[in-house]
Amino acid sequence: MAMDARKFRILQAIIDDYILTAIPVGSRTISKKYETGLSSATIRNEMSDLEDLGYLDQPHVSAGRVPSAKAYRLYVDQLINHGVIQATDTQGVRNYFDHRARQMEDVINHAAQVLSGLTHYTSLVMSPKGVEHRIRNLQLVPVSANSALLVVVTDGGIMRDTVINVGADLEPDALYAISRMLTERLNGHTLAQAQALIGGAKGGHPQNQALLSSVMDFVGEVDAQGGKSKLALGGQSNILNFPEYNDVEKAKNFLSVLETKDQLLKLLEDHGEMAFTVRIGPETGIPELADCSLVTATYTIGEHTQGTIGVIGPTRMQYSRVLSVLYAMGQQLTDLLRQDKE
Amino acid sequence: MAMDARKFRILQAIIDDYILTAIPVGSRTISKKYETGLSSATIRNEMSDLEDLGYLDQPHVSAGRVPSAKAYRLYVDQLINHGVIQATDTQGVRNYFDHRARQMEDVINHAAQVLSGLTHYTSLVMSPKGVEHRIRNLQLVPVSANSALLVVVTDGGIMRDTVINVGADLEPDALYAISRMLTERLNGHTLAQAQALIGGAKGGHPQNQALLSSVMDFVGEVDAQGGKSKLALGGQSNILNFPEYNDVEKAKNFLSVLETKDQLLKLLEDHGEMAFTVRIGPETGIPELADCSLVTATYTIGEHTQGTIGVIGPTRMQYSRVLSVLYAMGQQLTDLLRQDKE
DNA sequence: TGTTAGCACTCAACAACAGAGAGTGCTAAC
DNA sequence: GTTAGCACTCTCTGTTGTTGAGTGCTAACA
Numbered sequence: 126m127a128m129d130a131r132k133f134r135i136l137q138a139i140i141d142d143y144i145l146t147a148i149p150v151g152s153r154t155i156s157k158k159y160e161t162g163l164s165s166a167t168i169r170n171e172m173s174d175l176e177d178l179g180y181l182d183q184p185h186v187s188a189g190r191v192p193s194a195k196a197y198r199l200y201v202d203q204l205i206n207h208g209v210i211q212a213t214d215t216q217g218v219r220n221y222f223d224h225r226a227r228q229m230e231d232v233i234n235h236a237a238q239v240l241s242g243l244t245h246y247t248s249l250v251m252s253p254k255g256v257e258h259r260i261r262n263l264q265l266v267p268v269s270a271n272s273a274l275l276v277v278v279t280d281g282g283i284m285r286d287t288v289i290n291v292g293a294d295l296e297p298d299a300l301y302a303i304s305r306m307l308t309e310r311l312n313g314h315t316l317a318q319a320q321a322l323i324g325g326a327k328g329g330h331p332q333n334q335a336l337l338s339s340v341m342d343f344v345g346e347v348d349a350q351g352g353k354s355k356l357a358l359g360g361q362s363n364i365l366n367f368p369e370y371n372d373v374e375k376a377k378n379f380l381s382v383l384e385t386k387d388q389l390l391k392l393l394e395d396h397g398e399m400a401f402t403v404r405i406g407p408e409t410g411i412p413e414l415a416d417c418s419l420v421t422a423t424y425t426i427g428e429h430t431q432g433t434i435g436v437i438g439p440t441r442m443q444y445s446r447v448l449s450v451l452y453a454m455g456q457q458l459t460d461l462l463r464q465d466k467e
Numbered sequence: 468m469a470m471d472a473r474k475f476r477i478l479q480a481i482i483d484d485y486i487l488t489a490i491p492v493g494s495r496t497i498s499k500k501y502e503t504g505l506s507s508a509t510i511r512n513e514m515s516d517l518e519d520l521g522y523l524d525q526p527h528v529s530a531g532r533v534p535s536a537k538a539y540r541l542y543v544d545q546l547i548n549h550g551v552i553q554a555t556d557t558q559g560v561r562n563y564f565d566h567r568a569r570q571m572e573d574v575i576n577h578a579a580q581v582l583s584g585l586t587h588y589t590s591l592v593m594s595p596k597g598v599e600h601r602i603r604n605l606q607l608v609p610v611s612a613n614s615a616l617l618v619v620v621t622d623g624g625i626m627r628d629t630v631i632n633v634g635a636d637l638e639p640d641a642l643y644a645i646s647r648m649l650t651e652r653l654n655g656h657t658l659a660q661a662q663a664l665i666g667g668a669k670g671g672h673p674q675n676q677a678l679l680s681s682v683m684d685f686v687g688e689v690d691a692q693g694g695k696s697k698l699a700l701g702g703q704s705n706i707l708n709f710p711e712y713n714d715v716e717k718a719k720n721f722l723s724v725l726e727t728k729d730q731l732l733k734l735l736e737d738h739g740e741m742a743f744t745v746r747i748g749p750e751t752g753i754p755e756l757a758d759c760s761l762v763t764a765t766y767t768i769g770e771h772t773q774g775t776i777g778v779i780g781p782t783r784m785q786y787s788r789v790l791s792v793l794y795a796m797g798q799q800l801t802d803l804l805r806q807d808k809e
Numbered sequence: 810t811g812t813t814a815g816c817a818c819t820c821a822a823c824a825a826c827a828g829a830g831a832g833t834g835c836t837a838a839c
Numbered sequence: 840g841t842t843a844g845c846a847c848t849c850t851c852t853g854t855t856g857t858t859g860a861g862t863g864c865t866a867a868c869a
Contacts, residue, residue: 151861166813169862187820187861262639266606268620276618278610297650301643308639361703362722371715373707380704380722493832508842511833529832529849813868823858830851839842 126174133199135161135171136180140192140200144441147368149189194406194440197418201403201444211445214453217243222457229462233357236434236458241360243450246438247383251393252355253424253432253462258316263307263340265300273300275343279316280427289339307340320345354432356386356393367439369416378413393421393433400455401448406440418442422451424458434458468516475541477503477513478522482534482542486783489710491531536748536782539760543745543786553787556795559585564799571804575699578776578800583702585792588780589725593735594697595766595774595804600658605649605682607642615642617685621658622769631681649682662687696774698728698735709781711758720755735763735775742797743790748782760784764793766800776800 138159142150152168155161161168172190175181180199181190192200221239233250240248258279266274275289295303311319323341361383370376382388388411396402404410404419420442421435434454436447480501484492494510497503503510514532517523522541523532534542563581575592582590600621608616617631637645653661665683703725712718724730730753738744746752746761762784763777776796778789 149861153861164813165861166815167811170812173863183862185820186863187818187859189861261610262608264606264608266604266608266618266620268603274618274620276608276616278608278616297647305639360726362719362726365715365719365722373713373715373718376715376718377704377707380707384702384704491832495832506842507832508844509840512841515834525833527849528834529830529847531832811869813866815865815867817862817864819860819862821858821860823856825856826854828852828854831849833846833848835846836844837842838844839840 126177128178132171132175132178135168136175136192136196137200139172139175139181139190140196140441143192144443147439147441149184149191151189154189192441194408197405197440197444198408201405204444204448205401205403210452211449212453214243214446214449215456218450218453218457222461230355230357232458232461233355234359236454237357237359239359240434240436240450240454241363244436244438244443244447245360245363245366246436246442246447247361247363248359249389249393249421249433249435249437250357250359251390251433251435252357253426253430254354254394260308260311260314260316260319263311264304267295267297267300271295275340277344280430289336289343295336303336316344354390354394356390358383364438369439369441379417382411382413392419393435396421396423396433399423401451403444403448416440418444420444420447420451422448422455424455424462426459426462432458468519470520474513474517474520477510478517478534478538479542481514481517481523481532482538482783485534486785489781489783491526491533493531496531534783536750539747539782539786540750543747546787546790547743547745552794553791556585556788556791557798560792560795560799564803572697572699574800574803575697576701578796579699579701581701582776582778582792582796583705586778586780586785586789587702587705587708588778588784588789589703589705590701591731591735591763591775591777591779592699592701593732593775593777594699595768595772596696596736602650602653602656602658602661605653606646609637609639609642613637617682619686622772631678631685637678645678658686696732696736698732700725706780711781711783721759724753724755734761735777738763738765738775741765743793745786745790758782760786762786762789762793764790764797766797766804768801768804774800 135155138155138161139150142154142158152165152172155168155172156163156165172181175196176183176190180193180196182193183190218239221242222235229252233252237248237250240250260277260279262276262278264276264278266276268274272290273295307323311322314322320341323337323344361380364370364379365376370379392404392409392411400423402419402421404421406415406418409415409417409419414437416439417437418440419435419437421433423431423433425431434451436442436451438447477497480497480503481492484496484500494507494514497510497514498505498507514523517538518525518532522535522538524535525532560581563584564577571594575594579590579592582592602619602621604618604620606618606620608618610616614632615637649665653664656664662683665679665686703722706712706721707718712721734746734751734753742765744761744763746763748757748760751757751759751761756779758781759779760782761777761779763775765773765775767773776793778784778793780789
């Protein structure tokens with residue numbers, strides 16, 4: 126026995142109904158609500174087959190059937206392959222971005238708000254991250270007599286800055302001279318290269334040695350973190366709107382995962398060349414998210430820099446809608462941030 | 468009938484027990500667990516009085532008594548006035564800050580983690596905010612041919628930076644010259660003064676006019692936001708550990724409040740000259756937090772810059788412990804950030 | 810051979826109910 | 840003023856039916 130067109134149609138109806146209602150669907154429901162032209166008995170037989178094939182689960186013998194992760198996977202694959210992404214959300218998303226958002230961080234946060242507002246799920250927005258940052262500029266801004274703020278600007282945007290100790294009592298002009306020198310030497314190089322170059326430039330004025338060493342440390346740190354992405358969350362508490370999370374214990378697990386952002390970042394970063402990634406239940410690899418799905422999309426700024434946005438919700442997620450909202454948001458962010466950048 | 472020493476002792480025992488167990492306290496419990504030397508009947512009479520005085524509530528006739536907000540208020544006032552803040556936590560807190568945290572934001576986030584880890588409540592950490600920022604330095608870092616990063620450094624720390632459009636095609640050295648000029652003129656002035664000064668400096672090279680205007684805009688923005696504080700949260704999901712939040716609806720309300728940070732910021736900023744503020748239940752002014760308490764403490768960096776840390780939990784909070792942990796954390800942050808600064 | 814009506818069976822969900830237990834208020838005695 | 844005793848209240852828990860949705864199977868039908 127194998128999957129045929131009729132089984133698939135029935136499975137789809139079951140999934141649609143379950144996504145809507147969150148209650149196990151019975152044969153009678155399908156036979157009546159969806160005009161299949163089949164009696165409940167026939168549906169029943171098909172459902173039994175679908176269960177044997179692993180597409181349906183039965184919570185208990187006298188309940189209806191519930192789609193399995195395998196079923197959602199089939200459903201989503203079909204959705205993506207047939208490109209059923211509605212462009213209608215594009216305008217909707219755009220409306221929320223009327224005002225000029227200046228700071229990267231504000232944009233990220235705002236995007237998360239909008240995303241969770243539109244989908245009613247929990248949203249994740251990761252700030253753009255370059256695969257390889259090339260240095261554009263490097264500047265020391267005096268802060269006090271013996272400390273300075275080191276600002277590293279790369280093509281991927283502004284690296285985070287840090288206060289470093291400039292051993293000697295340096296004049297602003299001296300700092301500027303060093304900055305110019307550093308910029309000239311390092312401009313266009315990747316962070317890793319830069320680090321090596323500074324390291325190699327030993328010698329010179331010994332008073333500057335400590336300073337250079339600090340700069341090198343920071344550049345290395347930035348590189349190691351890969352320009353550690355910021356992660357904004359939105360609508361964390363939305364998960365509590367879903368009946369499957371009426372169990373406080375489950376809700377707590379879910380929220381705990383959101384609090385340890387490292388795991389999430391790893392998950393968000395891990396997409397191949399895909400514009401969209403859908404991870405269903407166990408596919409997330411995180412036990413606490415065993416009955417959640419994570420849908421992500423990427424947005425791109427410039428050649429080598431891209432960020433990820435995503436939505437987490439119960440496995441019975443409105444995939445179609447989520448995908449189109451993510452698509453629209455990705456477009457919007459690409460536009461918005463590129464415009465800001467150049 | 469008024470409050471006397473014995474009533475107060477009994478009330479204190481009730482509060483202690485309720486904080487521990489979260490179940491209504493009966494007269495027999497007090498009589499046995501706490502050696503009062505009184506029988507349950509006597510306690511019963513006193514409890515009846517305490518209820519009349521508004522210090523106790525009774526969920527229903529055959530349950531024990533529960534402390535009212537008024538009772539907690541009395542309890543906390545006594546705690547604070549008698550300075551029962553244990554120094555023992557200081558070392559505990561310090562242990563968590565071994566590694567050198569560089570970035571302000573990391574410190575804030577880490578502090579929130581530690582705070583919620585130690586108390587098991589939800590924690591709030593607000594980044595330091597100056598009452599009056601005085602400019603130390605102002606620098607334009609070239610980013611691309613016609614845009615630059617404006618960095619404003621004040622005595623309160625590093626202001627957020629922004630990319631502005633420099634109309635003309637300016638050489639790095641020209642930008643530096645402008646930066647020097649601006650720094651010289653504005654150094655030591657407050658942001659508001661600075662804005663006026665730039666505005667007054669009309670004339671000069673018309674090509675720089677647009678640039679100056681951008682700078683002025685940003686300085687004004689920064690000032691308007693008062694250097695908009697960052698807020699880090701920790702242990703949001705901790706609230707679900709408490710039986711009073713087994714109701715999903717209540718939990719959702721609580722978490723929703725945490726998501727709209729504006730309200731929280733206002734609450735955190737609003738402390739008089741107090742080192743500690745304790746808001747119990749309705750005193751928070753936020754209906755959703757009617758059965759929560761918020762304890763805050765301030766930490767200070769330099770003369771005019773201070774931040775706030777806080778803990779939110781159920782009204783039956785371990786006030787004594789929370790106060791001492793907050794005290795220790797305040798000290799630690801003061802140390803840590805001052806050290807970073809100079 | 811595929812479809813469908815009919816029927817017995819299963820099991821969660823709900824309501825009703827009884828009993829236990831914790832706690833109170835009151836009274837009377839100490 | 841304190842306390843023992845007692846009747847009373849009310850939540851909580853566990854039990855027991857009852858209901859209803861849904862299934863699987865069988866037999867009849869096209």
